[in-house]
Amino acid sequence: MITRRGMMAGLLAGAALPVWAEGIDRSPRPMPRPAGGKGAAASAGGAVKDAEALVAAAKLGGSVGFIVLDAATGAVLEARDAAKALPPASVAKTVTSLFALERLGAGHRYATRVLATGPVEAGTLRGDLVLLGGGDPTLQTDQLGDLVARLAKAGLKRVEGRFLAADGALPRMEAIAEDQPVQVGYNPALCGLNLNFNRVYFEWKKAGGDWAVSMDARGERFVPAVDLARMQVVRRETPLFTYKRNRDHEDWTVASGALGKGGSRWLPVRQPGLYTAEVFQTLARAQGIALPAPEMVAAAPAGTEIGRVESDALPEVLREMLKFSTNITAECNGLAASGADSLAASGAAMTDWVDRTFGVTARFVDHSGLGGASRISAQDMAAILLAAHRQGRGLKPILRDVGMKDDKGAVIKGHPVKVVAKSGTLNFVSALAGHISPPGGREMIFAIFTGDPARRDAVPVAAREHPEGVEAWIKRSRRLQGQLISRWAGVWG
Template sequence: MPHHPPRSPRRALAALAAVGAMLAAGCAGEAVSVGPDRAAAASSAEAPGTRLTTPVLSARRAPELLRAAITGQRLHDALTPLLAEAPPSSCLVVSAGGRVLLEKDPDTPVVPASTLKLLTGVAALETLDPGSHLTTTVQARQAPRDGVIDGDLYLIGGGDPLLTTDGYKVTFENPGQLSNDFGQLADRIAAAGVREIRGGIVGDESRYDQERWIPTWPQRYQREGYVGPLSALMVNDGSTGLSLAPNEPARFRRPGEPALLAAETLRTLLEDRGVRVAGAPSIGSAPAGATVIATLESPPVWDLVGEMIADSDNTTAELLVKELGVATRGEGTTRAGLDAIATELAQLGLPAAGIELRDGSGLDPQDRVTCSLLVAALDRAGPDSVLGRSLPVAGRSGTLRKRMRDTPAEGRVRAKTGTLAEVNALAGFVETDSGATLTFAYVINGPDQPRGLLPLDELATALVTAPGGPPVEHLAPRPVGT
């Protein structure tokens, strides 16, 4: 859906009032040239015994515009006290059906935090095949003979960000978070008849580059577990402490070498299934023409995007960026992927002026987007799209499951959260008491965050309960009188 230029509700009401005044003064005299529909109405008015109750050029001839203007004014009046508390470096846009109803600095670039994942999701769903999978593959130089692989077994990463074992799943804040059981791959190798590997397990992460961390990220992200060390071959987000006991919770975890840890984890899982592995795990590249022994597909791309949005998974976001680089430029790099996002936003006609992308997760404090762009991206997708259905639901799911409980917003606000040291953000959809669906983005920047998350939740709740415009049928042209 194209982005409409911002329109102040006060300006819209003033324009409608001016049109009404003009019509009241001028419609009684001279004839007006009109199109076929208007001509039919005019001829009806000229028939004996009939008259137009509503002038041809009345504001009532555009009831949707009139209703939007009234709704915008009522929203403005209801939300002004909340906006007065927002720091200067913040932005807000509220729209209905693509028409802006309320705005504050809509085109000012701000730090978006994790609301940036909305743009990564849009680009991934538009550029990649949403129903496709990222496949982890196991190969050997030759097919097994009598259950024996006479050499190394190659574990080739396909970019799946959700490979996990039971020992890691227990750490999820959301117990229902989507994951992909890495043990299935060991099951399939054993099911292929492999009983012995006379070499070792070699981890191949060559699909993407080996840049583990975005250079501009704060160092604390590495030790605090915000994101894993990025690789095309990752199990358990590249965490140590699990590779020798994958299904046991690890007391101490830290970022490690993801491809090597994945190879060691597979070795452990195979031995647990009675498959002997003679050699040590290592990192390398699979030889050309090797034989496929087993594969494990990721959930489809639309589910990867959904998991990224619902649980604000930074690792998933960054691996999707690298996959976008592979798809558009043949380069599994962050830079290529970010260029793909910017290109896709431009091709979709979204208002991307002034944005700066350093990553795809929103972790980087140098990222910049606008509220106009966030709302335009949401409006284009719509609440019933993959993106819209993936959004956390207030009081019920994802990163909003503990927020806005027992308020009018519970179950009626679906939005992406965003939080950094000096950033709080919320962007998504609201189902209002009046039956409308509103799109909104509210991003607060600055050290003086007013009362933590409350302004965001208060705004979302106010949108649910804010008075809407009168029904369209009350604003439409009146029937022809007699």
């Protein structure tokens, strides 16, 4: 029996529940062309079912819109409510990828730099040390630790002046979306200086009649403790978490009723520039470099570069973003591409770019798809993918191979049909769009949007990490997606 405490503990642990996994959840093998012709597909029991029967069997409510195109000719092979605009969820990241590739270029790399405003003499910097963020959404603790190690090896021991952290490369914002629970790690703050996807690692262990808790910024080789984010266990059942931001630290409380014997999860930080600077200072101290307390600035003073960390080239950054669906990576790329001073303005800039570039009408309120107010239709999403494919914009090579799966959700190894796509999930919203490539057959481009926005909006904010009924709904939606892809591959492949 699943108890209320057990459910809370699961939420606290931040477990990767199957419903939130990316890709097609359940999908039968493509079947041979049915005797009924292009308007029918065979079910598992052998009966002929068309797309409408599959949609009806899914019992999703809300709206289901889809379209599949011949990639060579652009001809519509099958469509249903394809003009209906629905939330794209993380499928919006495909558009963000195209936007960033055009505006920033495939050779773009984000750089986090260390500047010195004076000379280093006998191990002492006679001036300020500046940690200058370049908007890198992928910077990790181990990279920062290696950067500090290079500075120590070069002989730096102490700083006579200030330790400045400059985060103005991107606008500061405390969260991507305002309608999410406070504890969800997929909705962090962002700015021009980011670390660990702007999350802190919270761990707890039962210690007698109490709990021992810790907060750190762990990597694989460095595990610096974090003082910015502080946790207090409070004897209560609900709410699961509370959060309060202060000038120089962030106070969390957690319900004791959810802790059990021990566990861990990542929590968002709301002052990412200060978080990154504190971790840098801690890593420096561990390697013999004494730094004063960090001071946050928007713009860096002029100085000489004495160290840097660069991200991978943009296509690889985007490939990882599409694979793991990291929201902060999408937002940083979109903001860097637009140069806008707010997320709303940046989403509007991408909306205008889509209209001018592809001639379709959409609305993007952000670049990750986390905002539920974004809208695009299946036919417009497919039109973007088709144009990008024909124009060689570099999207298809970085899409993830989502595979074909059996009825237990396992990947069918060696399956002849290749599906590369981006999936997206919000509460009572599920989307999938990409390419179907049967062996020796015609390539297809598709978009499938299912959503019940009214039901999503009715969920209280505090319950949006895992509301009642959403897991079963998402599973049914993903099963429908797999059935449709199977049908199309079998009939037109």
